[in-house]
Amino acid sequence: MSETAAAIAARVEAFVREVIVPYEHDPRLGAHGPSEDLVRELREKARAAGVMTPHIFADGSHLNQRDTATVLKKSGLSPLGPVAVNTMAPDEGNMYLLGKVGSPEQKACFLSPLVSGEARSAFFMTEPADEGGAGSDPSMMQTTCRQDGNHWVINGRKAFITGADGAKVGIVMAKSEDGACMFLVDLPDPAIRIERVLDTIDSSMPGGHAIITIDNLRVPADQMLGASGEGFKYAQVRLSPARLSHCMRWWGAAARAHEIASAYACKRQAFGKLLVDHEGVGFMLAENLIDLKQAELMIDWCADVLDTGALGTVESSMAKVAVSEALMRVADRCVQVMGGKGVSGDTIVEQVFREIRAFRIYDGPTEVHKWSLAKKIKRDTLAAG
Structure with missing residues (x-):
């Protein structure tokens, strides 16, 4: 590991052990993860300690994967650690994706609030299995999108969408005539309705895992990631x-x-x-x-x-x-x-x-x-x- 990563990891470990571990029996921890109030409190402490989103620097550059491993392993020492220091799923993966393929305008609008820890995100890919939707096989995707002027209109249902309840940023996958597409959306949106949050065996992720209905969601064309069919x-x-x-x-x-x-x-x-x-x-x-x-x-x-x-x-x-x-x-x-x-x-x-x-x-x-x-x-x- 690099000296930089070792130093960051040491700070993250000390913070998780000394500050976050005492929260592990906080009453604001529920079956669907920590409450939004608890998330805010933990992240305020992470900012004060200088360990918010520790693997991404102020200029937007990212630790390489080996060094990221050094840091994220320490963040995981408590189930609340990744939530506090902003290395949790699905946000960590969404930040990585936006950093790699987002346009400058998309990064300013959607990536910045994620890196700062001011917003959470959700990745809308998985669909209900009992309806033949996409699960482990994304090619079975049934959610559709069609272009309407300078917008795209999306319809479908999604399942096991982690963190959708309380998320401010969404990445929605749908299929057009060209193939799979990805869209960035502001949340909440009345066209994206949470049917219910599932009771699952795990309980560490804020917002839990939700079943979602998407009903005529209109997304500006400039909020598509890349081009139609590249999803x-x-x-x-x-x-x-x-x-x-x-x-x-x-x-x-x-x-x-x-x-x-x-x-x-x-x-x-x-x-x-x-x-x-x-x-x-x-x-x-x-x-x-x-x-x-x-x-x-x-x-x-x-x-x-x-x-x-x-x-x-x-x-x-x-x-x-x-x-x-x-x-x-x-x-x-x-x-x-x-x-x-x-x-x-x-x-x-x-x-x-x-x-x-x-x-x-x-x-x-x-x-x-x-x-x-x-x-x-x-x-x-x-x-x-």
Whole structure:
């Protein structure tokens, strides 16, 4: 890592541990994430500490992916850390996309309030599965857009839209006659209606995950990202770094859960000795160390690939599978080591377990990534004769 990233990461870690961790039992934390009031309070403290959006500089430049990993892992040491320092999903991925492909005017209008932490965003891609809409397969997209003078008109339904409730900026995907398109929209908008916010296993993201109806949404033509039909190309620009940043943040959460479980095992006695001295417990903690290190190396390897300028689609799929599965094992062992306390809300271990279980599905389930990798194996093998 660079010296700059190491210094930023140290400040972020100190801030999360000293300032944010005490908020982990705040009554403003609900089933659909922290309240808007709590988000504002945490971000005011982050600004005062100089750690707001720490991976993006004042001139708009961005840490490379390897250095971003160093910082985002520290932000993830608390489920509230990414919310406080503005490295959370979907905002982190949306900021990255806008920074790469947005026009100067679009950046001024939509990116600046995100980088400052004054606004949250939502990415409207996934659609209801029971209606045959786009989920892990974006090519199934049913939301449509058509040009009407100097506007585009969008209609459709979206599902599992993270942070839509309370977001100020939206990126909406729809299909035109040319193919997929992306639009930047100001929120709230009466044409975008939240049907309901789903009750899901995870609870760390403000606004939760919503079912959305889009009814004759009119968007000025200059708020389209790029040109009509280029939406999937821009989705690829966003998706590999975004799924890797998920790995970074949840690595931090799993590492913290391991700290808590280790501390518990080193002070709790049963059957005449400390828990950690029982092989069944000590070996689980040892396996955690191995999984955490392997996950960290996968993150750094994929980050290095992205830093060459490659899309890293294959590498990010491999990292997403390896890291999410390894961190699930870590979180599960932490719960097991702590027994009854591990399934209670007394520590964040129980929440980390729930969050990482959801992470195995978000940004592509393990099985979809394996299927994609298997297709590549077949393609490469047949091409080699």
